[in-house]
Amino acid sequence: MYELKTLLPQFEIKLPTCMYDLKNVSLTGSPSTGAGISSSSSLIKKIQSLPQQQNASGKSYSSSSATCALDLDILGRQIQQLLKANNGKDTSAVVARQDKVLLQLEDLKAQLGKIRAGLGLCGKTIQHTTGYQNGGLKEVPLEDIVINGHPNFIPYALLALKNAWRDLYTIDIKTFTHSTMADIGPAAREFEQNLAKVPINESLPKINVTLIWKNCEHTEMISSPTMYVPIYGEVNIIRYLGRVGPAEYRYEGSPVCNEIDLVLDICYQLLRCTTHKSQVAMVRLLEKRLQKQQYFGGSQMSVADIGVYSSLIRMPAITDKDLTPALVAWRKRAKLVTKI
Amino acid sequence: MVEEKENVSANGEQVSKKGAKKAAKAAKKAEQKAESAAAASAGNDGEAGDNAVDHAQGRYGLSEMIQSKDKRSERVFVTVPELVNHVDKGLVWVRGRVHTSRAKGKQCFLILRQQSSTIQCILAVNDIISKQMVKFTGNIPKESIIDIQAKPVSVPNKIESCTEQTVELCVEQVFVISQAKPQLPLQIEDASRPENPDDAEGLNIRVNQDTRLDNRVLDLRTPANQAIFRLEAGVCRLFRDILTEKGFTEIHTPKIISAASEGGANVFTVSYFKDSAYLAQSPQLYKQMAIAADFDKVFTVGAVFRAEDSNTHRHLTEFVGLDLEMAFKYHYHEVLHTIGNTFTAIFKGLRDQYSREIEAVGQQYKVEPFKFLEPPLILQFAEGVAMLRGAGVETGDEEDLSTPNEKLLGRLVKAKYDTDFYILDKFPLAIRPFYTMPDPNNPIYSNSYDMFMRGEEILSGAQRIHDPEYLIERAKHHGIDTTKIAAYIESFRYGCPPHAGGGIGMERVVMLYLGLDNIRKTSMFPRDPKRLTP
Numbered sequence: 001m002y003e004l005k006t007l008l009p010q011f012e013i014k015l016p017t018c019m020y021d022l023k024n025v026s027l028t029g030s031p032s033t034g035a036g037i038s039s040s041s042s043l044i045k046k047i048q049s050l051p052q053q054q055n056a057s058g059k060s061y062s063s064s065s066a067t068c069a070l071d072l073d074i075l076g077r078q079i080q081q082l083l084k085a086n087n088g089k090d091t092s093a094v095v096a097r098q099d100k101v102l103l104q105l106e107d108l109k110a111q112l113g114k115i116r117a118g119l120g121l122c123g124k125t126i127q128h129t130t131g132y133q134n135g136g137l138k139e140v141p142l143e144d145i146v147i148n149g150h151p152n153f154i155p156y157a158l159l160a161l162k163n164a165w166r167d168l169y170t171i172d173i174k175t176f177t178h179s180t181m182a183d184i185g186p187a188a189r190e191f192e193q194n195l196a197k198v199p200i201n202e203s204l205p206k207i208n209v210t211l212i213w214k215n216c217e218h219t220e221m222i223s224s225p226t227m228y229v230p231i232y233g234e235v236n237i238i239r240y241l242g243r244v245g246p247a248e249y250r251y252e253g254s255p256v257c258n259e260i261d262l263v264l265d266i267c268y269q270l271l272r273c274t275t276h277k278s279q280v281a282m283v284r285l286l287e288k289r290l291q292k293q294q295y296f297g298g299s300q301m302s303v304a305d306i307g308v309y310s311s312l313i314r315m316p317a318i319t320d321k322d323l324t325p326a327l328v329a330w331r332k333r334a335k336l337v338t339k340i
Numbered sequence: 341m342v343e344e345k346e347n348v349s350a351n352g353e354q355v356s357k358k359g360a361k362k363a364a365k366a367a368k369k370a371e372q373k374a375e376s377a378a379a380a381s382a383g384n385d386g387e388a389g390d391n392a393v394d395h396a397q398g399r400y401g402l403s404e405m406i407q408s409k410d411k412r413s414e415r416v417f418v419t420v421p422e423l424v425n426h427v428d429k430g431l432v433w434v435r436g437r438v439h440t441s442r443a444k445g446k447q448c449f450l451i452l453r454q455q456s457s458t459i460q461c462i463l464a465v466n467d468i469i470s471k472q473m474v475k476f477t478g479n480i481p482k483e484s485i486i487d488i489q490a491k492p493v494s495v496p497n498k499i500e501s502c503t504e505q506t507v508e509l510c511v512e513q514v515f516v517i518s519q520a521k522p523q524l525p526l527q528i529e530d531a532s533r534p535e536n537p538d539d540a541e542g543l544n545i546r547v548n549q550d551t552r553l554d555n556r557v558l559d560l561r562t563p564a565n566q567a568i569f570r571l572e573a574g575v576c577r578l579f580r581d582i583l584t585e586k587g588f589t590e591i592h593t594p595k596i597i598s599a600a601s602e603g604g605a606n607v608f609t610v611s612y613f614k615d616s617a618y619l620a621q622s623p624q625l626y627k628q629m630a631i632a633a634d635f636d637k638v639f640t641v642g643a644v645f646r647a648e649d650s651n652t653h654r655h656l657t658e659f660v661g662l663d664l665e666m667a668f669k670y671h672y673h674e675v676l677h678t679i680g681n682t683f684t685a686i687f688k689g690l691r692d693q694y695s696r697e698i699e700a701v702g703q704q705y706k707v708e709p710f711k712f713l714e715p716p717l718i719l720q721f722a723e724g725v726a727m728l729r730g731a732g733v734e735t736g737d738e739e740d741l742s743t744p745n746e747k748l749l750g751r752l753v754k755a756k757y758d759t760d761f762y763i764l765d766k767f768p769l770a771i772r773p774f775y776t777m778p779d780p781n782n783p784i785y786s787n788s789y790d791m792f793m794r795g796e797e798i799l800s801g802a803q804r805i806h807d808p809e810y811l812i813e814r815a816k817h818h819g820i821d822t823t824k825i826a827a828y829i830e831s832f833r834y835g836c837p838p839h840a841g842g843g844i845g846m847e848r849v850v851m852l853y854l855g856l857d858n859i860r861k862t863s864m865f866p867r868d869p870k871r872l873t874p
Contacts, residue, residue, distance in 0.1 A: 146756055176713035178758060179691060210757065212713060225755035226731045 001075075142244055143223040144208040147237060148216050151181065151188035153271075155219050156310035157238050158211065159191065160338035161245070162198045164306060168246035170206040180215035188213060194340070207244060234271065235264040235307050242303040249303055256297035263289050263296045263304040267311040276317050287324050294333065301337055309334045396470035400477065403487070403515040415489075420457040423492045423507050431512065434459075435487050437561075438520075439528070443478020450477060451502060452488065452509070456563040456700060459504040461490060463511045473514070483520035483528070483558070489513040525555045532562035534704050549860060556865060556874055564704035567697035568862055571690065572850045574697075576641060578689040579662050582682050588637040588664065593626035595619060595643060599824065606647040608657075619645035622843065625828055627665035628804060632836040639664040644845070649869045653858045654796065654848060658867040662849075665841030672777070672787045672803035675840040679801065680716035680763055683791065687712045687761065690853065698854070707855030710760050710794075717753070717762040721785070724764050727752050738768040738784060750795020760852075765789045767802075774818040775811060775828075777803040787840070793852035801842020808832040 149155050162171045175192045177184055195211075221231040221240065231240055239261075242249050251260045263286070270282040286308060290296055296304035309331070312318055320328050418432045426432050439453035446465040451458050463474050480486065490509035498505040531547045552559040559565060580590065596612065597620050608619040623640050630638045644661035664682075668674040687710065690698070698709065719727075728735050728749055735745055753762050769778050769786040779785040788802030805811045808829050815822050815829075822829065850862040860866040865874055 148758070176715060176717065176757075176759075179687065179710070179712045179714075182692075210717075212757065214758065222756055224730065225727065225752040 142207050144210065145240075146210045146212060146222045147219065148178075148212050148214045148222070149219045150216055151184040151213050153219055153234075153314065154188055154191050155211070155234050155237065156191070156313045156340060157234055157306055158209065159194055159198075159340055160306045160310045161238070161241055161303075162195065163339040164301065164337045165246055165249070166198065167201075168204065168248060170201050170204045171209055171241070172200055172206055173209045173211050175211045176213070178212050178214035181213050184213045205246075207241070233268055234310070235268045238303050238307050239264065248300075251297075251302055251304075254297075254302075256302075259289070259297045260302055260304040264307045267307040270311050271314065279315055279318055280322050283318060283322055283327070287327055290326055290330055292326065295330065301334070305330075305334050306338065309338050309340070313340060394470045394472045396468065396473040399468070399512065400473045400514045401516070402519070403517050406517065415487075420452070420454040420459050420504060423459060423504060423509070426492045427494050427507055428492075431489050431491055433487060433489050434509065435485065435517070438480050438482055438484050438486060440482065441478055441480055443474055446471065446474060448474045448478045450480075450511070452486070453561075456566045457504060458502040459507060459509060460499050460502050461488060461509040461511050463514075468512055477511075477514050480514075480516055481520045481522040483524060483561075484516055485518040487513075487515045487517055524558060526551055526558055528558065528561055531559055532564060532704060534706070536706065549858065553860060553866065553871065554874070560864070562704070563700045565861075567700035568850065568854065568856075569864060571694050571697045571701070571854070572846065572862060574690060574694050575686060575846060575850055575853075576660075576662070578686045579639070579682070580641065582685045582689075583637075583639045583664060586637065586678065586682070588639045588666070589630075589635050591626070591630050591635065591638045591640050592642065593620065593623035593640055595645070599827070608645050608647045619647075621646050623661065623663050624665075624841075624843070625831075627663055627841060628828075628836075628839065629831050631665050631667050631839045632806075632831050632834070636837075637664075637666045641846075644843075651869055654851070656845075656847060656859055656863055656866055656868055659848070659859075659863065660846040661843050662846055663841065663843035665839060667837035667839045670838075672838075672840040675801075675803070676718070676763065676765065676789055677715070679791070679799070679842055680718065683761060684712060684714050684716055687853070688714070701854050701856075705854070705856060710853050710855070711754075711758055712761040713757065713759045717757055717759055718765055719753070719762060721764050721766045721768065724749050727756075738770045740768075740771040746792070746797060747795040750792055753792075754795075760794045761792065763789055763791050772802060774814045774820055775802075775804050777805050778814075789842075791842075791844075793849065794855060796848070796852055798848055798852060799842045799844045801840060803838065803840040806832055806836040806838050 147155065147158070158171065158173060162173065165171065173195050175195065200206075218232045219234045219237065221237045231237060242251060251257050254260070266282060266285050266289070270279060270286075273279045273282055286296075293299070295301050296308060312331070320331075323331065415433045418426055418434060420434065420436065423432070423434070434452065434454070436452040436454040436459075439451040439458055441448065441450040448463040450461040450463070452461050463469050463477050465471050465474055488509065488511050490511040490513075492507050492509055494506055495508050499508065526547045530545045531552060533545065535546075547559070560569070584590070596610065596617050598617055607621050609616050610619060611617075622644060623642065627638055627640065640661070640663050642661060643658055645658050646655070647657065648655055664679065666675045666678060691710075701707075702709075722737070724741075725735055725737060728745055731748065731752055733745060733748060735741070741749065750760075754760060766779060766785045767788045767790065768784055769776065770784075772786050772788050777787045779787055786802065788800075790797050790801075791799040805814060811829050811832065812822055815825060847859050847862045847866075850856075851859050854862070856862060860868070
């Protein structure tokens with residue numbers, strides 16, 4: 001090897017005094033690895049000393065050739081020789097060093113395990129809740145949400161979602177009656193009982209919902225008391241839950257996203273219809289969307305089906321007579337999932 | 341008399357002359373008074389300035405003091421609210437107070453008040469009623485109690501100034517039963533005027549709190565006060581009825597005690613023969629002893645004394661405590677839910693049975709109706725702290741809620757859940773008394789709870805430690821001299837079921853239920869550091 005003249009003027013690097021040398025963790029405390037290092041550094045020294053030897057011994061080289069000290073052939077030979085001499089020793093040193101590193105890693109793992117045990121965390125890997133389920137959204141704990149509903153407009157979608165997500169996601173619903181309601185009526189009470197029947201699986205990701213029967217005009221949802229932006233309408237609550245719920249029901253990235261939104265909008269209109277005639281007209285629109293498909297928006301159950309199904313429950317005037325065979329068949333399929 | 345004597349001795353004639361003048365004046369006045377009184381009571385012919393024959397003689401006047409001479413059972417009395425059912429059915433008797441009376445020539449309008457109900461009465465000169473009678477009626481001082489015989493008739497136009505708007509009374513006889521002083525320290529009308537800070541045009545005459553309390557007898561006659569104390573009675577009645585139905589037994593605990601019961605802070609000392617004693621600041625020890633004595637579920641209603649020199653809107657030195665204590669099987673939530681449900685039942689009872697009273701109070705003090713959830717909302721203390729932090733308030737995990745934080749949390753809970761009543765469970769152990777049972781799962785917390793109405797704490801309760809050894813350990817941890825509480829610890833030596841409980845102040849609950857701004861409004865004769873009378 002040869003020395004290169006530095007292009008830049010020579011200068012010393014002054015290390016700041018606030019820095020200090022770190023010991024190399026993987027190499028400390030073992031004589032065998034120390035030997036490994038020293039052997040390799042001795043190798044470098046030998047290589048460095050080569051040009052001088054050559055200069056001293058070689059007579060064929062002119063003084064000008066001294067600047068070009070690298071005779072690749074000789075150098076290659078010399079390196080080969082040196083390597084041959086050190087070969088067996090070096091590989092064994094590397095193997096030993098690797099073993100050492102592995103041992104140290106094991107040690108580290110055991111230590112971490114002890115620390116964790118000391119902190120009282122469970123040995124299982126931590127379950128990712130919403131962050132993981134949110135498809136890479138920033139992991140923030142979900143606010144408990146409050147839904148105000150009138151007993152005359154029961155949000156059946158909650159029960160439908162709870163049943164449909166039984167194995168994917170837990171919606172923990174607590175029901176209360178507000179003082180503005182003297183009596184909630186038998187339908188709402190039955191709804192409460194049905195909600196309570198669905199078992200709560202604590203191991204699944206979960207959202208807490210407080211359902212309050214209240215003398216209010218709209219079904220509304222409140223998540224944060226400081227950022228009071230209520231969400232009105234049952235379908236919009238379905239949309240919200242669809243976003244925070246399991247990945248299977250998240251439709252924003254889906255190609256049928258617009259279709260699902262359209263169906264949910266029709267549900268919204270349907271719920272506002274007061275006459276049987278206008279209700280039937282809305283059902284016709286739904287039929288057009290469904291056509292020959294298994295579910296609204298394709299072959300998979302989606303929040304659109306939840307919306308339509310729970311809206312139809314609120315319309316006792318709409319019987320199977322008002323539905324086409326395709327819708328009746330769909331209703332049966334959906335019933336298997338929603339279980340209402 | 342004494343004064344006069346002194347004056348005379350001081351400097352002779354001049355003063356005595358003055359005195360004589362004074363005496364003469366007084367005598368004249370008395371004479372006039374006696375004359376007019378005689379004239380009024382007898383209804384004599386020779387009335388001053390009016391020589392006409394009084395054909396209504398005997399139909400009006402001052403009644404002699406009722407000393408239970410006659411039974412007069414022939415007089416059938418009807419209450420004011422019932423008068424609607426007696427329209428055009430002949431004469432009835434009504435007893436009430438003169439709310440206002442106004443004589444105008446040949447007519448007199450009088451508003452008769454009976455508790456919170458008012459009705460208009462009319463007298464007009466005709467062949468039954470004389471001019472003198474109208475004049476007499478117009479001069480009856482306000483707040484006097486009168487008996488009238490009158491004919492209820494329906495009116496074409498609603499009478500806006502009275503509670504009975506469709507009926508009025510045509511009076512035929514008027515007798516004054518008990519006369520009020522003509523000068524009242526406060527006018528009932530002023531005292532019952534709605535508090536309406538936005539209304540700049542309306543009459544702004546108010547009666548301040550101290551004047552009201554100094555003349556509490558008059559002040560209590562306003563419709564709002566009538567309603568407040570009827571509702572307060574309702575709170576007590578519902579508390580008793582609901583708990584009795586749940587299998588509780590009412591007990592009475594001593595109010596004179598030998599040692600401070602709770603911590604030892606702020607007790608009144610009273611002399612007790614040769615020794616001194618204290619006024620009970622909580623019936624807690626006795627409630628617990630009743631539990632140890634196998635009463636299972638007990639409650640008590642009684643006076644509680646706190647020698648706290650705090651002049652705030654929500655502190656009294658004597659108030660009525662509604663306390664309960666209950667043994668449970670395995671989890672103190674059995675008790676928590678019982679207390680919570682009792683509250684909900686009280687609120688529902690008030691809402692359904694006392695709507696008239698609530699409305700009457702609302703007419704004077706504009707407040708939103710009390711809202712609650714059924715079953716009651718229970719939040720964990722940690723959740724409450726998280727909500728506060730979400731609103732940008734820095735508060736520690738083991739820190740007690742400061743009053744502003746307490747109010748803010750109340751507002752947050754109201755905004756989210758729309759309820760004025762909620763329970764905060766699992767308070768930090770560090771801020772609770774030594775007898776509070778620690779949480780078995782987390783050493784920071786304890787099995788204790790607070791309940792809030794409109795963002796103010798009304799009940800503080802906990803599972804109490806029922807194991808004497810553990811109690812001693814906890815007391816030592818708190819640096820309490822165990823010899824002083826030996827009797828308390830002793831009561832658990834003979835076996836005691838696990839139990840929990842809590843207590844509320846009746847006045848505070850009524851104040852917060854109605855949304856009033858001062859606890860003195862809900863205490864009939866309040867006691868605070870500055871008031872011992874009336």
